[in-house]
Amino acid sequence: xxxxxxxxxxxxxxxxxxxxxxxxxxxxxxxxxxxxxxxxxxxxxxxxxxxxxxxxxxxxxxxxxxxxxxxxxxxxxxxxxxxxxxxxxxxxxxxxxxxxxxxxxxxxxxxxxxxxxxxxxxxxxxxxxxxxxxxxxxxxxxxxxxxxxxxxxxxxxxxxxxxxxxxxxxxxxxxxx
Ligand SMILES: CC(C)(COP(=O)(O)OP(=O)(O)OC[C@H]1O[C@@H](n2cnc3c(N)ncnc32)[C@H](O)[C@@H]1OP(=O)(O)O)[C@@H](O)C(=O)NCCC(=O)NCCS
Numbered sequence: 548x549x550x551x552x553x554x555x556x557x558x559x560x561x562x563x564x565x566x567x568x569x570x571x572x573x574x575x576x577x578x579x580x581x582x583x584x585x586x587x588x589x590x591x592x593x594x595x596x597x598x599x600x601x602x603x604x605x606x607x608x609x610x611x612x613x614x615x616x617x618x619x620x621x622x623x624x625x626x627x628x629x630x631x632x633x634x635x636x637x638x639x640x641x642x643x644x645x646x647x648x649x650x651x652x653x654x655x656x657x658x659x660x661x662x663x664x665x666x667x668x669x670x671x672x673x674x675x676x677x678x679x680x681x682x683x684x685x686x687x688x689x690x691x692x693x694x695x696x697x698x699x700x701x702x703x704x705x706x707x708x709x710x711x712x713x714x715x716x717x718x719x720x721x722x723x724x
Contacts, residue, residue, distance in 0.1 A: 553660040555668075558607035558619065563594045565609075565616050569648030578646060580709065581685055588646075604628045610647075610661045617657060618647035620665055625679065632706065639676045641669040662696055670718055677718060681711040690714070697724050 558566070569575050570588040579588040598607060604624040609616050621644040625633035633642060643665055647653050669675050682689040684703060690712060694700070698714035705711070 551660045551664070552612050553617075553657055553664065554611045555608045555620070555661060555664050556611065557601070558598050558609045560595060560598055562607075562609050562616065562619075563598060565648065566594045566598075566607075566619060569619070569646070572648060572650060574650060574653065575646050575648060578683065578686055578689065581683060582708075608665070610657065612652070612657060615649075617649045617652040618645065618661060620645045620661060622665065622669070633679070633681075636679070639674050640679055641675055641677075642679045642681070643669075644680070658692060659696065662693075666696070666716065666721060670721060675718065678716045680714050681706060681709075682714065684710045684712045697721060 570592070571586070572588075575588045576585050579585075579590075601607065605628040606622055608620040608622065610618045610620070623632075623642045625636045625640050625642040626638050643662070645658060645661060645665075647658055647661075666678055669678055678698075680693060680698065681704065682693065690700070693714045693716075696716065697720045698716045699720070701713050701715045703710065704713050
């Protein structure tokens with residue numbers, strides 16, 4: 548994006564402390580679970596193992612503004628990643644997760660920049676047909692964010708204990724925006 552202040556880079560082991568810190572932020576916990584008693588996001592993800600295990604079918608990005616980490620994304624190939632979280636999905640998709648960790652960085656347009664860069668990057672591969680995401684059904688703020696970018700709700704889906712409203716962005720919609 549012209550004039551973007553956000554830099555997306557691959558996450559490294561050095562980012563583990565900041566990812567762990569963001570896991571304790573109430574707004575991050577709220578986007579991961581509807582459980583009001585949860586005290587950490589991502590169910591205590593072991594970030595060191597997660598980052599060390601990155602591959603081309605599942606990896607994390609860190610968003611920086613002025614050299615400071617503000618948020619993270621996960622990009623996966625939902626058909627090929629090893630946990631098969633998405634179940635039986637087709638080929639040539641990317642699934643994306645996004646969260647801004649620093650509370651004072653919310654609502655300033657950085658998420659839009661992060662997602663725009665990540666979607667552009669995904670569609671730079673001509674094989675990719677669509678991006679899918681799984682916000683909690685309760686996360687109506689995020690739905691508005693995704694739908695403004697052109698994502699369309701495609702249906703409720705329960706992942707584990709999480710009731711989600713899956714959204715999808717097809718290449719044609721992104722190209723035509
Ligand atoms: C969703 C998120 C990435 C958007 O990035 P952002 O930089 O805050 O958003 P932008 O400034 O580009 O756009 C603003 C929109 O983001 C959404 N948004 C803002 N704060 C939010 C929050 N705390 N939680 C969820 N969505 C939020 C709203 O749709 C807002 O639009 P509005 O002005 O109509 O209310 C970011 O708010 C966030 O990380 N939220 C918490 C985690 C989360 O919900 N992640 C999505 C999981 S599916």
